[in-house]
Every structure is written in structure tokens, then in C-alpha cells.
Amino acid sequence: MPKKRSGGGLSSTQQAAKFLGVSVLAGAVMAGIALPAAGALGLAAKGSVESFDELPATLKTPPLSQRTTILDADGGQLATVYSRDRTVVGLKNISPFMQKAIVAIEDSRFYQHGAVDLKGILRALNKNAQSGGVSQGASTLTQQYVKNVFVEEAGDDPTKVAQATQQTIGRKIKELKYAIQVEEELGKKKILENYLNITFFGQQAYGVEAAAQRYFSKHAKDLNLQESALLAGIVQSPSRYDPVNDEAEATKRRNIVLQRMAEVGDVSRAEAAEAMKQPLGLKISRPKNGCITAVQGASFFCKYIERVFRSDPVFGKTREERAKIWNQGGLTIRTTLDPQAQNSVEESLKDHVNQDDKVAAAATLVEPGTGKIVAMGQSKPFGYGKNETEYNYSVDAAMGGSNFGFPTGSTFKPFVAAAALEEGRPATQEYSSPYDMEYPSPVQTCDSSPWTNRRGEKLENETESEVGPYRLKEAMAKSVNTYFVQMISDIGLCPVVNTTDKLHVRQGNGDKIPETPAIALGSIGLSPLTMASAYAAFASRGMYCTPVAIESITQKVGDERKSLEVPKSTCSRAMSEKTADTVNTLLRGVVDSGTGRQAGLTDRESAGKTGTTDERKNAWFVGYTPNMSGAVWVGSATQQVEMKNITIGGVYRPLVYGGEVPGPIWKDAMAGALSGKNVESFNLVNIPDPDRDRDRGDGNGNGNENGNGNGNDEDNDGFIGGTNGGGEPDPTFSIPEGFIQGQGNGGNGNGGRG
Numbered sequence: 001m002p003k004k005r006s007g008g009g010l011s012s013t014q015q016a017a018k019f020l021g022v023s024v025l026a027g028a029v030m031a032g033i034a035l036p037a038a039g040a041l042g043l044a045a046k047g048s049v050e051s052f053d054e055l056p057a058t059l060k061t062p063p064l065s066q067r068t069t070i071l072d073a074d075g076g077q078l079a080t081v082y083s084r085d086r087t088v089v090g091l092k093n094i095s096p097f098m099q100k101a102i103v104a105i106e107d108s109r110f111y112q113h114g115a116v117d118l119k120g121i122l123r124a125l126n127k128n129a130q131s132g133g134v135s136q137g138a139s140t141l142t143q144q145y146v147k148n149v150f151v152e153e154a155g156d157d158p159t160k161v162a163q164a165t166q167q168t169i170g171r172k173i174k175e176l177k178y179a180i181q182v183e184e185e186l187g188k189k190k191i192l193e194n195y196l197n198i199t200f201f202g203q204q205a206y207g208v209e210a211a212a213q214r215y216f217s218k219h220a221k222d223l224n225l226q227e228s229a230l231l232a233g234i235v236q237s238p239s240r241y242d243p244v245n246d247e248a249e250a251t252k253r254r255n256i257v258l259q260r261m262a263e264v265g266d267v268s269r270a271e272a273a274e275a276m277k278q279p280l281g282l283k284i285s286r287p288k289n290g291c292i293t294a295v296q297g298a299s300f301f302c303k304y305i306e307r308v309f310r311s312d313p314v315f316g317k318t319r320e321e322r323a324k325i326w327n328q329g330g331l332t333i334r335t336t337l338d339p340q341a342q343n344s345v346e347e348s349l350k351d352h353v354n355q356d357d358k359v360a361a362a363a364t365l366v367e368p369g370t371g372k373i374v375a376m377g378q379s380k381p382f383g384y385g386k387n388e389t390e391y392n393y394s395v396d397a398a399m400g401g402s403n404f405g406f407p408t409g410s411t412f413k414p415f416v417a418a419a420a421l422e423e424g425r426p427a428t429q430e431y432s433s434p435y436d437m438e439y440p441s442p443v444q445t446c447d448s449s450p451w452t453n454r455r456g457e458k459l460e461n462e463t464e465s466e467v468g469p470y471r472l473k474e475a476m477a478k479s480v481n482t483y484f485v486q487m488i489s490d491i492g493l494c495p496v497v498n499t500t501d502k503l504h505v506r507q508g509n510g511d512k513i514p515e516t517p518a519i520a521l522g523s524i525g526l527s528p529l530t531m532a533s534a535y536a537a538f539a540s541r542g543m544y545c546t547p548v549a550i551e552s553i554t555q556k557v558g559d560e561r562k563s564l565e566v567p568k569s570t571c572s573r574a575m576s577e578k579t580a581d582t583v584n585t586l587l588r589g590v591v592d593s594g595t596g597r598q599a600g601l602t603d604r605e606s607a608g609k610t611g612t613t614d615e616r617k618n619a620w621f622v623g624y625t626p627n628m629s630g631a632v633w634v635g636s637a638t639q640q641v642e643m644k645n646i647t648i649g650g651v652y653r654p655l656v657y658g659g660e661v662p663g664p665i666w667k668d669a670m671a672g673a674l675s676g677k678n679v680e681s682f683n684l685v686n687i688p689d690p691d692r693d694r695d696r697g698d699g700n701g702n703g704n705e706n707g708n709g710n711g712n713d714e715d716n717d718g719f720i721g722g723t724n725g726g727g728e729p730d731p732t733f734s735i736p737e738g739f740i741q742g743q744g745n746g747g748n749g750n751g752g753r754g
Helices: 014-030 098-108 118-132 141-154 158-165 169-187 188-198 208-216 225-234 247-263 269-276 299-311 319-328 339-352 408-421 474-476 483-490 493-501 518-519 528-539 575-591 662-674
Strands: 068-071 077-080 330-337 360-366 373-378 437-438 458-460 543-545 550-557 558-562 571-572 607-615 618-625 628-635 646-650 651-653 751-753
Touching: 077 299, 077 662, 098 141, 098 188, 098 225, 098 247, 141 158, 141 169, 141 188, 169 188, 188 208, 208 225, 225 247, 225 269, 247 269, 299 319, 299 330, 299 373, 299 550, 339 360, 339 373, 339 575, 339 662, 360 528, 360 662, 373 662, 408 483, 408 493, 408 518, 408 528, 408 575, 408 607, 408 618, 437 483, 474 483, 474 575, 483 493, 483 518, 493 518, 528 543, 528 575, 528 607, 528 618, 528 628, 575 607, 607 662, 618 662, 628 662
Parallel strands: 068 330
Antiparallel strands: 068 077, 330 550, 360 373, 360 628, 437 458, 543 571, 550 558, 607 618, 607 751, 618 628, 646 651
């Protein structure tokens, strides 16, 4: 073939000259000639165009990205998420009108030519030369499909997208070669099907099924003549011919498509004329993408699912691999979320805490023995507006929660008790439990260096009348701070840390529990999911199960579906059955007649613990039945609000207690979640009461009639005579700068009120 220089004596503009070059290039490709990197078309830089023969022989076609559907445990839809809204359908599920319309307007000789339409190139070249520009293209439907494959492969990377769409001879060479390959391998019908599924129709709709749903709220197979013509016309310029924003321009374009369909004989001229008279007939379905649209208040759980997928190696060795699968979509994810439990949590939160309150509440429920997360909600909904948040207060920082979690107060004390019981201390263990004391020193740690109280830090109980000796049962009911610090001094810090390790209790930032006696007072930050999962081990008689949120996943690739491996809960023994049964007996007393009695369930056995931290910045209730465990936190995400003289849920409260606000939230949430479920019983043990009368109480939290309860414990109502709850110590602990993701810092975490 003789060489022809770009321009070739034509008097047209530079764009037309370029188009001539492309047409000649097409002829060269059709002839199977490898073009050099420079010279043939007057290209200036060597290497700016790959040689035809140097290109890979096979076009790598990425699976088309589609929407992912997230379901609850019963199969109900929670949300759809996607990087591109697309549902792949076969040609049999695409209206014949649609198939004819797209061919007529984009490549009317599609069934007559091969990968490259030389006749079309010459026609376009003549038209462009006459107009002095590029007013008509010549890419075949197959070439357009290949170009769309390049764009799809680029994903959301703007640089790669630019490279995939750049108007260069190099890209054209690649497009032409792969078009030939595609024609040989797929055939016309499959190319048409692929093109209709991959192309962009505007309004976030990729593929004809999504477009049919977006513009007409119907399936692609049900599109009529004028609807098909409208969609086919959009493809050339989705923004220019957008029928939502410019109905007149879209109507003109639709009628051009109808006219072209008549010209090529797909419809009669009378049919086309009649269709042109019809209105657009739009029935818009707005895009409903992302976790923000999740039903049942499950937006935070939805985001948790995404984070699990992107972080768990079961879905890919690297973050990039996992992200690619997630963005590709086409997943159907059945989760562990129980709709009954989720609705109950949401209703309880709304009943007790308002969205615009100064504080927020978060609640998470898990199933003992399986680790399944059955509910997750909070009072401030997912969003970016006023009184909304993107932070999930129920989980750790790595999963979208706070930087450090929230100080737990006395809800940590059952872990200390479990460690002591595992070390052989009896359930009747007694300590002097003075009103105030210095932190014991030294205290043995897990290494050779003991913890020492170098600064003489002190702690105290709630009131001066709260003086021991106390046994474990009474100390737990009253959350006696000095008792549990003495217990840690007795057994050492290592047994406590070993117990919390077995219960997977980690700080909200992922760090291990620090070895300091102040942990007995709940001064460290944990998440509700961590607490609910740890307490679930008590409910399951000592077996801890890692939390899981996904039951199964199937992925649609083309016309086939395949199952993906999902993370499984790993269950291990965290303590003996005897220890768990003893803790259950202790904590059952808390809800029956102690600080948590406002949380006690009436139709089944329950157990739990209240907690309130320094300056009442956090209030907790963590409790469980034999078949469900839950944690409720109430407080300021920024740790800047002291819950004193505050209105929460429309109720004024001089002081907030863990048993008074979080407790009722827990009770209502659990009651609804367990309604109709099996009623199961704990395996309780006998814990003898002290053999001498004490005017402080009988070990079950029943105080004398003179108790004023004017301390700082959350159940400070005089019920436990004069010695309610734990004190307000000043341990050597402060929460690091940047305690919470978002606004402000955390305050001091000096905690430990019952």
C-alpha cells in the first residue's frame, strides 16, 4: 500500500486531516499491515503509537460493574450500593425496538460490515471534509463497544479514564485491532448485547436495564418504540440529550432516531410519524444508591458490611483486590441483621433519645454462641447534615467508629470478677474496701516490671458511708470501686488482661488493654459491639464468638452466579462454665434488685451491669439473656457534654445514670427483639450472703431506710442505702488528644461510677 501523507492535498481543517489519517489506518489494519511507530502518518515522536503487531492478542474484558444488594437475615432488602448502577440482562430481555433503535442510529450497517466499516469511513470523511470539521464519526458499534471496555477497565480513576478516551492514533489502533478480535470471537448478537449492557445512558444509569428503570420505571424488555428511540438517542451525548433536564432537545434527538429507523426499514414511516407525536412519557425513578438509603435505620450496619468486605482477607489478599471486587459489584449479600431486632432497637432509641439532643445513643445486639450481629443503631442517623453523622458509635475506629471508643465505667468490673474467679478466688471473696485509698503498689503485670503508683494517686467510693468490708456479690451490686481495685492488686493485672484478651476486648483504636489498676473503673474506651460480644460469652457459659455480620454472598458474573467465601465466627473458650455461671448469678442480681433494676426484663431471665464515667460524659448498660446480648451507650461523641441538668428524649434529668437512661433503652430494645423467641434460663450458682447483718444492705442491693443515695452513682435514688454505686476516683489516666474522630477532643476518662 503506498504511503499517503496526512493532509494529502485536502483543503479541509486539521481535524478532517486527522480523520483521513484514521481512515487510511483502518485500511492498513484491515490489510493486516503493522504500522511503524513514526512516519506513516506524519507522527512526530517515536513510540507515540504502538505497532499493531505488538499489541496483546486478546482483549481483556473486565466483568461489568453492577449494583450490589444487601439483605437482612430474612431476605428483605436493606440497601443497594454500586459504583455504577447497572443490571446486566441478556438480549432476550431487551426490547426488539431497543435493539433496532441503537443499531439504526449508531451503526445502521452493523450486520453488513466487519469490525471496521470502510464505506462508513469514506462517507463520514466526505461529510467532514465538506463541513470543514468532524461532524460525523465512523466508529462501528463494535469499536464503540471496545472503547467502552477500556473505560470500564479504567473504573473511577480519572487519569485512566482520560487515557481510555483520549483522541489519539495510538488508542485508535488498539480499538481497531480488538474490534477485529471481538467480531471473530463473539458474533454480532453478543456484541450488541454487550454494548447495550456496558454503555452509559446518563443519570447514573449504565446499561439499558438501568436506563429503562431510571427514565420509565420499567424493564428493558418492556420498552416501546418511542421509549427505545429516546434511550438510543441519549447515548451519543448523555448530557446534551438528557430528557430530565432538556426535554425539547431530547425530543428532537428521539425523533431523529425514529426517522432513521424508518429510513433503514425497521419501522414504517407511518409508525415513526405516529411515535414522533407522542410525549416522552417519562416516569423517573431517582437513583437510590448507597447505605444512606438503607431501610430500618440500618445505614450504619450497611457501612459496617462494606468495611468488613474491604478489610477481611477472605475477600482478597490485598486492599486493592478487595476494593476491585466490591466496586465491580453484582453481589447479593445476606447479612445477620434480624429485622425484628433492628426495628426494636430503632424504636427504642427514638422513644428515649431525640435526634437533636445534645448527646447521642448507640445500641448493638449480638447472638451468644454464634457471634451474629442482629441489630445495630444509633439516635443520630447516618448523613452529613445537622444532627447527623457518618461515624458509627457502635464500632471501633477501623470500622468507621470513634478513635478510641468510649469509657465504660463500671461495666468493666465483671471482667475483673471473671479473672479473679478463674484464678480460684471464691464468689464470697471479701476485701476491706475502705471509703478511699491509694492505688495499691506495686501490682504485678504480665512482664517482670510491676506497676507502681509513683505519684500517690488515690481513688474513693461514692460516699463516705460506703465502707467495707464487702463480698463480691454486694460489691458488684453497688459497684464499689475500692473493692475491685483491691481485687486487681490481689490477683495482679495479668489475669485481667488475659481474660480481656480471650474476650477480644480491645480499645476502640485497636490497642490492647493497658496494664493499670484504673482499668477496674472503666477508664478506657471501648465500643458497644466489643462490649456486647464480650458479655455474650457470659451468656454462652464462657464461649466467646467473634462477631460476624455476613451469612452468605453470591456474585453475578455475566449470566452466572457463584458463591463467595465469607468470614466465619471463631468460637473459643474464654473462661470455665463455672466462672460464667457465677458471673451470670452476680449480674442477674444487678437487674433484679440492684442498680440495673430499671433494665430488668419481666418475661425472661436477664443479667447486666450499669456504668457511668467521670463527670457523667458516658452512661452505659450492658446486659444479656441466655440467647441475646446487647450494649447501650449514651453520651457525647466529642466527650464535651456532662449529662447533668440535661434534657434527653424530652425528659429533664438532673443527673444521668446508666440504669436510668441506657437501661430502659436496653430493656425496650431487648423486649421487642426477643418477643416470640424461646425463653431460656441461666445456670445459676448459690452465692451465700454475709452471715452477719449489715446496715449497709443485704448483698442484693437492699439498703436501709435511711439511705439518702446522694452520691454520684447512676442509680442514686436511695434504693441502695446511702452507698449507691462506685465512687469518682482520679486514676492516673487521661484520654489522648483526638479522642473522637470528628469534632473536639475527648475529656478525661476518670470513671467508675456503678
